[in-house]
Amino acid sequence: MSSMNVKRGDVVEIIVGDEKEKGKRGKVIAAHPTDNKVIIEGLNLVKKHIKPRNAQEKGGIVDQPRPIDASNVMVVCPKCGKTTRVGHTLTADGKKFVRACKKCGAVLDVKEDKSTAKKSAAKTSTAKTKTTTATKKKAETKQEITKEE
Numbered sequence: 001m002s003s004m005n006v007k008r009g010d011v012v013e014i015i016v017g018d019e020k021e022k023g024k025r026g027k028v029i030a031a032h033p034t035d036n037k038v039i040i041e042g043l044n045l046v047k048k049h050i051k052p053r054n055a056q057e058k059g060g061i062v063d064q065p066r067p068i069d070a071s072n073v074m075v076v077c078p079k080c081g082k083t084t085r086v087g088h089t090l091t092a093d094g095k096k097f098v099r100a101c102k103k104c105g106a107v108l109d110v111k112e113d114k115s116t117a118k119k120s121a122a123k124t125s126t127a128k129t130k131t132t133t134a135t136k137k138k139a140e141t142k143q144e145i146t147k148e149e
């Protein structure tokens with residue numbers, strides 16, 4: 001069985017189905033390659049009855065996205081914004097194939113998540129350093145006060 005071209009995090013458009021859902025776009029929040037299904041955020045909703053599992057939880061009816069056949073959706077290229085068939089292109093180092101837009105050639109497997117995580121981690125450590133310096137200064141001030149006494 002060929003592997004599914006739709007992956008979690010992709011934006012896809014529903015290309016077949018009833019008028020209510022056809023043409024709508026959403027983000028894939030789960031992909032199930034074994035049964036060729038994807039779950040799209042906010043689309044193909046089904047009313048689901050929820051039973052409260054504890055006192056804090058409210059029961060009731062919620063709209064939950066239902067899995068949709070991956071063949072009913074097309075990947076939307078983040079660069080050209082068009083629905084596209086997924087092609088495969090070699091990475092710059094020629095070591096592996098990545099998914100690419102057949103219309104504009106943009107690589108779809110962008111590793112944005114990693115760089116974003118790195119950036120935010122760097123920010124956090126800078127903030128921490130600042131806090132440490134501030135705490136140190138405070139401590140110094142306190143010491144001076146103690147000396148004066």
Ligand SMILES: [Zn+2]
Binds near residue numbers: 078082106
């Ligand atoms: Zn494209």
